[in-house]
Amino acid sequence: MSRTYIATNDTYSLFYRKLRDGLTQAGVEVVDSPGESTAVFSILGDNTDQRVLSVSARNVPREFEVFYSVFYSVESGEDRIMAPQSLTLTRDYTYDETLVLGKAKEEELLRQAIVDDLVRIILKQLSSL
Numbered sequence: 001m002s003r004t005y006i007a008t009n010d011t012y013s014l015f016y017r018k019l020r021d022g023l024t025q026a027g028v029e030v031v032d033s034p035g036e037s038t039a040v041f042s043i044l045g046d047n048t049d050q051r052v053l054s055v056s057a058r059n060v061p062r063e064f065e066v067f068y069s070v071f072y073s074v075e076s077g078e079d080r081i082m083a084p085q086s087l088t089l090t091r092d093y094t095y096d097e098t099l100v101l102g103k104a105k106e107e108e109l110l111r112q113a114i115v116d117d118l119v120r121i122i123l124k125q126l127s128s129l
Contacts, residue, residue, distance in 0.1 A: 015068070
């Protein structure tokens with residue numbers, strides 16, 4: 001995996017950018033085409049959203065859950081190094097309608113923390129191969 005190509009449909013996703021940075025920091029050369037690589041990390045799915053966890057008596061959301069899911073596999077030539085796997089992490093936060101801007105920033109920071117954790121988990125899995 002010294003020269004890895006990341007196959008994805010969305011090169012602007014937060015997960016793709018953090019994974020690329022994480023691989024580079026780990027000493028892996030991320031290349032721009034699969035022909036130059038010794039391994040291909042395929043991001044088969046990359047999804048993030050939020051769900052309402054609880055509401056007040058007035059039916060106003062009070063608590064949200066932010067989640068990020070990735071579906072990925074790793075191949076080297078004709079060999080499948082890592083079968084397709086799914087990984088989902090979640091975080092929850094309380095919501096206050098009087099602090100909308102602050103809560104939007106909190107949600108963004110939670111999403112970034114989730115992606116950091118996802119990348120850390122995946123890099124640990126890859127290092128054990």
